[in-house]
Amino acid sequence: MAVIELTGLRKEYQRFRRPPIVALDGLDLSVPDGGVFGFLGPNGSGKTTTIRCLLALARPTAGDCRVLGVDSQTALPEVIGRIGSMVETPGLFPAMTGRRNLALLGRIQGIGPAAVAAVLERVGLAERADDPVRNYSLGMRQRLGIAIALLKDPQLLVLDEPANGLDPAGIKEVRELLRGLGAEGRTVFVSSHLLSEVQQTCDRVAVLARGKCVAAGPVDDVLAAGGSHGLVVRLGDLQAGRAALAEAGIESLLEADHLRVALPPAEAERVTRALVHKGLYLTELRPEEVSLEAVFLELTGEHHGEAQ
Secondary structure, eight states, X not given: OEEEEEEEEEEEEEETTEEEEEEEEEEEEEEESSEEEEEEOOTTSSHHHHHHHHTTSSOOSEEEEEEXXXXXXXXXGGXXXXXXXEOSSOOOOTTSBHHHHHHHHHHHTTOOHHHXXXXXXXXXOGGGTTSBGGGSOHHHHHHHHHXXXXXXXXXXXXXXXXXXXXXXXXXXXXXXXXXXXXXXXXXXXXXXXXHHHHHHHOSEEEEEEXXXXXXXXXXXXXXXXXXXXXXXXXXXXXXXXXXXHHHTTOOEXXXXXXXXXXXXXXXXXXXXXXXXXXXOOEEEEEEOOOOXXXXXXXXXXXXXXXXX
């Protein structure tokens, strides 16, 4: 069963005497039940707009938007108790403590102090729970936002850039937290521009570009779709190996501890033959690993190192 189902989703923002801005252009997306689903896209691709439509914070211009089996625009109250969310920077009372912020929100929903203490512990804020939020770093506020999203013990967790502002240790904590939540059977839908984190955290991923989904599926499948752009060659004498390959008409680049050859995996036999002909023997020959970042850049046409 899909917990999120978007079909032909379109969102236009009207402008006075100018053509509208098309944020979403017929987006199709299906998010299965359970696990961590990464939602990637460069700046302006429509990630946050998608989340806002999903949570009925924005009205689509056209298309269908369903969450937990209901139309999110007309029937969200039926399932909102099973959804936790953090969209952009969470709104907090800066003069109050983190615990007090959570307690007030919990009281509205009939959630008691024990649950508040549990989520504070879970997001790593137990020791700072009684400090005013105005003294929190941006990363701590992000973690408090995740705690707010967890208060209802939701089936579906929707998080917009949850690692924003975190230092490497904090990012690792959030990564482990999201993995744990997904392993419990929840569905964690997380937008992010941290490609390496998505690759380490998510089970499945969708890549958004210019308001459309350009790739979606298990992370390994999306990586495989990017193909391999070369071979990694290791042997005892790299210089002799490079010369042998050059003599066979095979170009290679010398890296720190290996040669990189611009041949597809199907032509690996050419490398083996060229080296054996010169009495050289391989210690390793494998396809060059394709990173999510490389696939992302290929799919979106972006030319910088990170998505936004």
